[in-house]
Amino acid sequence: xxxKIVHPPLTVINLAAEGAASxxxxxxxxxxxxxxxxxxxxxxxxEYRWHFHPDSDELFIVIDGTLEIDLVGEPRRKLQVWxxxxxxxxxxxxxxxxxxxxxxxxxxxxxxxxxVSDPA
Numbered sequence: 001x002x003x004k005i006v007h008p009p010l011t012v013i014n015l016a017a018e019g020a021a022s023x024x025x026x027x028x029x030x031x032x033x034x035x036x037x038x039x040x041x042x043x044x045x046x047e048y049r050w051h052f053h054p055d056s057d058e059l060f061i062v063i064d065g066t067l068e069i070d071l072v073g074e075p076r077r078k079l080q081v082w083x084x085x086x087x088x089x090x091x092x093x094x095x096x097x098x099x100x101x102x103x104x105x106x107x108x109x110x111x112x113x114x115x116v117s118d119p120a
Contacts, residue, residue, distance in 0.1 A: 028041075045099065
């Protein structure tokens with residue numbers, strides 16, 4: 001079952017306004033679809049759970065704030081505004097906001113997410 005896509009094709013979308021309008025502690029929505037993938041906009045102030053996507057890479061671009069990404073057995077990655085990173089499919093990770101962060105994420109539409117209780 002597909003997630004709701006917020007905006008249809010051929011719609012001009014101001015991503016800064018979309019990010020600024022979010023007041024929830026965690027919001028992650030599909031803004032638009034591109035072929036078999038999607039663009040997500042996530043705004044959050046929390047730590048997300050350990051997880052991985054078995055069938056999709058996940059590309060993050062920070063557009064506001066600071067995002068930290070923890071990886072099992074790897075140093076923590078710290079992303080600032082306009083930094084990006086791709087997490088390959090199958091890599092266990094979690095995201096953490098330092099303050100409020102706004103991110104764009106590209107991944108397969110309806111990518112499976114598998115949560116991990118103890119990544120060690």
